[in-house]
Amino acid sequence: MSAEIRKIRAVIVADDGHVAGMLAGEALRRAAGERGRTIEVEIRHRDDEFLCDAFASEPGEVLLIVASSEIAHSPFPGRPRTVVPIADVLLDAGATIDRIAQFAPRPSRRIVAVTSCPTGIAHTFMAAEGLQQSAAAQGISIRVETQGSVGARDELTADEIRDAEIVLIAADREVDRTRFAGKRVYATGTKSAINDGKALIITALADAELQPGATLKSQVAKSGRAGPYKHLMNGVSFMLPFVVAGGLLMAVAFALGGIYADREVGTLAHALFTIGAAGAFPLIVAALAGHIASSIADRPGLAPGFVGGMLATSLGAGFLGGIAAGFIAGYGTDFLNRCIRLPRNLDGLKPMLILPVLGTLLTGLLMIYVVGTPVAQLLSFLTDWLGGMQGSSAILFGLLLGSMMAFDMGGPVNKAAYAFSTGLMASQVFTPMAAAMVAGMTPPIALSLATRLFPSRFTDDERKAGDAAAVLGLAFISEGAIPFAARDPLRVIPALMAGSGTAGAISMAIGAELKVPHGGIFVLPIPGAVTHLLGYVFALVAGTIVGALAVGLLKRPNRAEAFTGVAQGSEDPALGEASAVGTE
Numbered sequence: 001m002s003a004e005i006r007k008i009r010a011v012i013v014a015d016d017g018h019v020a021g022m023l024a025g026e027a028l029r030r031a032a033g034e035r036g037r038t039i040e041v042e043i044r045h046r047d048d049e050f051l052c053d054a055f056a057s058e059p060g061e062v063l064l065i066v067a068s069s070e071i072a073h074s075p076f077p078g079r080p081r082t083v084v085p086i087a088d089v090l091l092d093a094g095a096t097i098d099r100i101a102q103f104a105p106r107p108s109r110r111i112v113a114v115t116s117c118p119t120g121i122a123h124t125f126m127a128a129e130g131l132q133q134s135a136a137a138q139g140i141s142i143r144v145e146t147q148g149s150v151g152a153r154d155e156l157t158a159d160e161i162r163d164a165e166i167v168l169i170a171a172d173r174e175v176d177r178t179r180f181a182g183k184r185v186y187a188t189g190t191k192s193a194i195n196d197g198k199a200l201i202i203t204a205l206a207d208a209e210l211q212p213g214a215t216l217k218s219q220v221a222k223s224g225r226a227g228p229y230k231h232l233m234n235g236v237s238f239m240l241p242f243v244v245a246g247g248l249l250m251a252v253a254f255a256l257g258g259i260y261a262d263r264e265v266g267t268l269a270h271a272l273f274t275i276g277a278a279g280a281f282p283l284i285v286a287a288l289a290g291h292i293a294s295s296i297a298d299r300p301g302l303a304p305g306f307v308g309g310m311l312a313t314s315l316g317a318g319f320l321g322g323i324a325a326g327f328i329a330g331y332g333t334d335f336l337n338r339c340i341r342l343p344r345n346l347d348g349l350k351p352m353l354i355l356p357v358l359g360t361l362l363t364g365l366l367m368i369y370v371v372g373t374p375v376a377q378l379l380s381f382l383t384d385w386l387g388g389m390q391g392s393s394a395i396l397f398g399l400l401l402g403s404m405m406a407f408d409m410g411g412p413v414n415k416a417a418y419a420f421s422t423g424l425m426a427s428q429v430f431t432p433m434a435a436a437m438v439a440g441m442t443p444p445i446a447l448s449l450a451t452r453l454f455p456s457r458f459t460d461d462e463r464k465a466g467d468a469a470a471v472l473g474l475a476f477i478s479e480g481a482i483p484f485a486a487r488d489p490l491r492v493i494p495a496l497m498a499g500s501g502t503a504g505a506i507s508m509a510i511g512a513e514l515k516v517p518h519g520g521i522f523v524l525p526i527p528g529a530v531t532h533l534l535g536y537v538f539a540l541v542a543g544t545i546v547g548a549l550a551v552g553l554l555k556r557p558n559r560a561e562a563f564t565g566v567a568q569g570s571e572d573p574a575l576g577e578a579s580a581v582g583t584e
Contacts, residue, residue, distance in 0.1 A: 008032060008039040008100060010064040012086065024066055024086050027093035035097055062100055109140045111201070112156050112164040116147035116171040117190050117237075122472070122479035124148045127170045127193035134197030147175065166208040168201070172415075173234040174295040177211060184208035195486060228327065229412060235292035235326055236419045240517065242287050243422050246280030247515040248526070249273070255527030284426040285309045285322035292326025297333040297359070300351045304329035304359035308367050315372035318379040319423030324371050325363060332366075333359035383427050394431075394508040401432060402439030402504020402543070406496040409443055409478040409485065422517045430513035434530060437476055438507050438539050439500035441520050444473030444480030445540075446499045446547025447492075454552035462487075476520030491554040499547020506539035 010028050014021035025041040032039035065083045082100055089096050113131050117123035128144040135142035143164075145156045158179075161167065166184045169175050170193035177185065186204035193200055249272045253261040257269025262277070264270045286309035293305025308325025315321060336358050340350060404417035421436040451458050451466035458466075462484060472480030485492045512532045516523045521540075523529045530536050 007061045008037055008064055008097070009061055010039055010041045010066060012041065012043045012066040014043060014086070020086055020090065021066075024089040024093070027089055028064075028066075028096065031093040031097045034094070037097060039097075064096070064100060066096075109205070110164050111135070111140060111142050111166050111168055111204070112160055113142060113144045113168040114147060114156070114171060114175050115144060115169075115190060115193065116173055116175055122477045123172065123190040123194065126479060126482070127190040130193045130195075130197035131168070131170065131201070134201055137198060138201065140201065147171070166204055167211070168204045168208075170200070173230060173237050180211045183211050185211040194482065231292050231295040231327070231330065232323065232419065233415060234295035235288040235290075235323070236415070236422070238291035239284055239288040240422065242280050242284045243425055243517050244519075246276040246284070247425065247517060248523070248529070249276030249280065251515045251523075251526050251528040253528075281426060282310075282313055284423075285313045285319055288319060288423070289322040289326035289329065292323065293329035293333065293359075296327070296330025297337065297355075298351075300337060300355035301330045301333040301359060303356040304333055304363040307360045308363040311364060311367040311372065312375070313426075315367065316376040316380070317367075317372050318376075318383075318427045320379050320382075321367070321372060321375040322423075322426075324375055325367055328366050328371065329359055329363040332362045336362070379427065383424075383429055394511075395505045397432075398435045398439075398504035398506070398508030399501040400504075401435050401508075402442075402500040402502070403497040405436055405439040405478065405504070406443050406481075406500035406547075407493065409481050409496075414440070414478060418517075425515070425517065430515055431508060431511060433517055434512040434514035434536065435504040435507040437514055437517070437520070438512075438536060438543065439504040440478045441473050441476050441540060442500045442503045442543040442547055443478055443485075443496040444469040445544045446473075446496060447481050447484045447551065448473065449544055449548035450551040450555075453548055454555070456557045457552060457555040458484075459487075459558055474521045476518055488555060491556070492551060495550035495554050496547050498550045499543045499545075501543075502546045503539045503543025506542055507536060510535040510539070512536045512539070 008028075010025070012021045012024050021043040025043055028039055028041055062082070066086050066089050067083060084096055084099075113128070115124050115127040115131070117127075124146050125148065128146050131144055132142060143156060143160050144154065146153045156179075161179060161183065164183065166186060167177075167180045169177070169185065169187040170190050171187070172189050175187075186208035188200065188204075253269045253273035253276065256272070257264050257267055261267070261269035262273045286306045289309030289312065290302050290306035293301035293308070295301075305326050308329045309322045312318065312321030312325050317324070333355055337350065337355055340354060342350060342354075401417055401421070404413050407413045418436055418440070421432040424430075424432050448466040448470035451463045455463055465483060469480040469484070481492075481496060485496065510532045512530060512535060514530045516526070516529050524533060524536070
């Protein structure tokens with residue numbers, strides 16, 4: 001039989017009992033439907049001519065012949081087929097369908113997946129790799145589309161989606177699911193795919209739920225991170241390009257025109273500063289609010305969110321006001337969508353006319369009369385407090401921010417600290433961003449150094465991965481430390497928090513400012529990108545050394561390698577084992 005049963009073609013050969021043939025056909029249809037099988041039934045009399053050409057084999061098709069008595073000749077020569085008495089079908093048609101499936105080779109399971117994270121850099125591709133390796137280990141065919149920082153790669157085709165058993169979404173931000181309507185979908189965060197892809201695939205195959213209509217925002221499965229966090233991270237993801245473009249152009253402007261580049265009208269430096277400061281930066285809060293809202297309410301929430309974000313900027317409410325505007329616009333528009341009922345012929349006006357207008361009106365009024373002023377006052381207080389930080393208060397704040405960056409290395413705590421720091425850049429507060437980036441660079445570099453200083457604490461695979469971790473750390477990809485931390489989190493994570501806290505504290509103490517929120521060490525040579533450059537490099541080196549020493553102090557020697565080394569040096573296996581245990 002074919003590798004996968006896609007259709008059963010049943011030919012019921014009846015004698016004079018035509019009624020029995022009809023009953024058998026109906027029983028087969030019902031049994032096949034209950035088992036999710038496609039069946040085509042045809043009733044023929046024994047005296048009919050069997051024309052093989054009329055039953056040309058199709059891929060995945062099996063032939064079932066139901067006969068009221070023994071068939072002497074062999075119609076359908078060469079065709080894979082199962083012959084059963086009509087009495088057996090009438091007695092238990094389900095058993096007949098199950099019998100066909102029993103003798104067919106088990107088909108290879110197919111799934112498609114989408115991975116994405118807010119920055120679209122590390123977690124996106126680590127989750128994809130985790131799913132691919134886990135699927136291969138289980139003999140499951142998988143295709144993964146990665147929605148990274150430069151857009152989608154390896155995009156799923158319509159045929160691949162159609163033929164897949166389920167769609168698995170491992171993402172920390174909202175993913176457009178309109179193309180998955182009618183498929184079983186399971187959604188979770190990237191962490192599940194990175195940490196235990198095998199368990200995730202098993203759970204997804206069992207618990208995936210049917211994705212309804214093309215415009216309905218589908219729910220996140222129980223194991224995924226749902227609600228405001230995911231919506232906020234979606235906004236941060238779309239906000240980052242504006243922050244990066246604006247900050248980098250401003251840094252280049254200061255490099256060309258000095259600290260007064262913004263005043264030298266007519267120069268290239270002034271033009272670059274204008275593009276960054278007056279073009280990109282005013283859109284930061286609007287992009288944040290707009291995409292929070294669209295994550296909640298889909299496209300109808302985009303305009304209310306952008307308008308609310310622009311109002312937050314004009315009212316001085318900054319990124320805090322933008323977050324508030326995004327959630328007001330998103331949940332408000334979603335509420336209107338559920339409450340407004342129109343005749344079917346007018347329903348098309350809702351997403352293009354009614355919801356954007358009413359959602360914008362609701363968001364705008366609430367921002368102007370309710371939310372904008374108190375949030376602006378809160379942001380002003382926060383800005384003044386951060387700007388006035390000196391001495392011990394700055395060190396404590398840098399210690400806290402740095403520790404948060406190393407706590408889960410790309411997880412919700414890390415992303416909260418990063419979102420807070422990038423949001424403040426819209427209000428021209430750049431010191432938290434400098435502390436956050438140096439603290440985020442520290443964990444992978446510290447672990448790379450630790451593999452050199454304390455090789456006995458690590459496995460052979462971890463020592464080999466040390467160099468790659470260092471490169472990721474230099475590029476401000478904290479996720480490079482995850483494979484190390486996952487094996488021994490109770491010792492490695494506190495050690496890394498000590499190193500990152502040290503780096504963040506030094507950065508805040510010297511008042512370093514960073515105008516480019518990503519890129520790691522590769523943006524430091526750009527004049528004006530970071531202030532107090534030598535002190536900032538010292539913060540990175542100090543944090544790395546503290547983190548590496550803390551890892552060496554807290555992490556125990558690798559038991560397997562200690563046993564191997566001692567046992568190889570001893571002729572007595574029992575002595576080798578005892579010695580190995582003693583080294584622990």
